[in-house]
Amino acid sequence: MLKALKKNAIFLFYAALNGFIVASGYTLFLTVRFSSTSVLKRTNIFLISSVEKINTITLTAAFICFTLVFFLLFFLRDRLYRQTLPFSVLFFSFCALTCATTELPYLTVILAATAAVLVYVFKESFPRKEYKLLSGVNLYVFLAIVTVAMTLLLSYGCISRMYDFNTSTYDFGIFAQMYESMARDFTQTTTLERGIPMSHFKIHFSPIYYLLLPFYMLFRRPEFLLAAQAAVCLSGIIPVLLLCKRYKYGNSVTFFCGLVFLCYPAFTCACFYDFHENAFLTPLILWLMYFIEKNSLAGCVISGLLLLCVKEDAGVYLIIAGLYALIGKNMLKEPTVKTQSPPLETRNKKADIVRRRFSRLFPKYMGLMLIFMGISGFLLVTAFINAYGDGIMIDRYRIFLGSDQDSVMDVILNVIKNPAFFLNNILDEEKLLLIVQMLLPLLFIPMRSRRLSDWVLFIPLIMFNLATDYSYQHSIHYQYVFSTGAFLVFLFVKNFRYEKRKNKTGAAAVLAALICLIGTGTPKYYNIVFARESAVEYEESRAALKGVPRDGVVYSSTYLTPYLYDCENVYMYPAIYNAESLPEADCVVLDSRAGVLKEYYELKDMFLEMGYVEEGSGGFVTVLLKK
16 A cells, blocks of 8 residues: 555656646747747747746646646556656757747757756666667668658758748859859859859869759759758768668667767758758768778778868868778777687688788778878869969968968967967857757767777867857858768767667667757748748749849849849849959849848949839849849
């Protein structure tokens, strides 16, 4: 009797705790969703004024109902109450974070950390057993379905951002025009990038773009580029699954690793910032690391060459991967599976000795080869851009350059001369937040390394995200996290084998990654809602842009250029580069939205005084033609 009462008391306590968490999230969600039909006018639950709008009776009723549901649910399985709290926090996180139209990074971090910690609270929760549902081919079918669903969802969100007129010249208009040029005459010519007709090769060495050209020819629309970028990035799940197989993980662990990759917020957020060649870095780096782990020379050469085709700084990733391979083997013993050795007399002793020596030395030769490829590729591409282009963008490391210094070597020498100055400039509040956003979804497992070589793979994070005062590079919302995120995901998968309770850790990582994804990604999907609320205005604007003549010189506001991708001579106006050398415009297309309203009237009056006449308008688009 006493035991039964104690059991019921425990069930009631955890049922009430779960009920309160779920009821709170549910009430918050109802308060926001029914406060206004317009997203911008809804109640902001993160202000003290929102407390008065939360109905106490509704909260109490929800609390009682959910508590009763949980209490009855716990009797179905004795230890179920030990696994419900993290998922209740997940539900609360979804309700709270989807109510915000802007990102709430600190709240997201708190909720993700809370859910992950709750997984570890009870020893018996998430046992080590394999789940039958994930046995055999079911695992890969299920992950394939989730991958396709995530790709479609991400593509839909990115394309909606374009339809909401939130994609600008930098960085989508230039690539939309560039691909139309590639489809027309196989050149990467743009007029938008620098205000003059020029090849994109003068800015970045990115022949990798041609891999998408055959598919672009089928659709011939800029929307395809946004969908293709999502597909390219998330294709990295294939080497992730192969790595899991290489490390002999069970189906459950492989499933968790795949979900963590798909939910990793850095990749989703970076895809939302228009279109970049950096998206190719994610799968190619993961493929490279897989082939290094597999000791596949051919795989390393092919993935390395493709990596060099992405961008001029891709050689650095090859050098880092080469260092990993060079110093990584035999530093510490790998976890091994005990197997019974065959009888000594059945083995060819000489062949066995040669094989063991080769397997021990091969990674070092492969590492040297990758370092050589990386250095050679970086020097050749840098020389090409310096000779025929505008040079590499060293200004993003201006903080480490003195007067009259403008080279990579100057940066390296200055760091060597004064490491304290370097260390002082790689951390601040924004950069610390980035570190947490990159590592918390992976439960900081990449840092639980037992090898010096693993720490080498943190160099890209320091070099490309932390050691710069260029604000875009230390933000999770831009393309500079595609590469560093790939290295961290690789370390997550590799170091996962050191976890004793893999199912528990996997569940915690999935919950943390999913909450971080909700917190960082949900506000971006509000473009869909905004577009729906202003559907008529947007449709009229697109109709006005379709009427713009494509055969002359066109000046266009920055957020309208992606819709003029098929115009050979379209220039962003006002221009950032080469404004004095712009050809005279035959047509001017202006954006009259509130954010540029003052500029709109000034420009419109200026062109009217110059003799242009208003040909037509629609929505927030005004078209002026030269007389």
